[in-house]
Amino acid sequence: MSTETASGGFALHTESMTGLHWLGVATAVVSGVIHLWLAVSFIGESLGLGIGFLVAGVGFLAGSAAVLFDYRRRAFYALGIPFTLGQIVIWLAVTPADEYLSPIAVTDKLAQVILVVVLVVLFRRAS
Template sequence: MTHTDTGVDTESLTPLHWIGVLAATVTGTAHVVLGIQFGGTFMILFLFATLGFGAGVTAIVTGYHRRAVYALGIPFTAGQIVMWWVLNPVPPIPPSHAVDKVAQAVLIAVLAVLLYRES
């Protein structure tokens, strides 16, 4: 594993890793935007989710315990989907929420494949 002087390990990242990073960034960004829109307690919960996705991206990019991040990221992300489903009247699914849920589904799939590959 080769690290740059910033601690980033891009050489070992595959295109699949980058898809996961993009999906986590999309859902993290969506949580910031929606958290600000909803405010109050939801803002705190949404910002917590954003921090979780950001920590996961940071760990993956720096090569920090990737396998554990994959394993923890799956239920963390799935929990976001379940909580959203419980707290929202669906259907219809607003487009902004749909983008977030698609990103989360992609992220779960990517994490599952990466976890399988490294087992």
């Protein structure tokens, strides 16, 4: 399961990925990009909120990279479930109710709900 090549570089290992894997990567990338965009948007307004969005965005993209490079996929499935559920809970706690149905929120939360379902299925299959 090493992602390192003979020349010392790293290579993608996508040959074992199924459509479900690709769906998970796609939804994680969507959420990661949205969070990075929100980080840039909020950094001047609220440093704490901007940093929180930055950490979340990097987390989603790092998890996607781990799956693409076949680096401890099962561990990342297991970590991704509470990480993503935590994002949903935090969003519910801090977002005003009138912003729940904004296009960016709907896109992000739909991607995250799909991601959680995908991660649960992948985790169970990897057992």
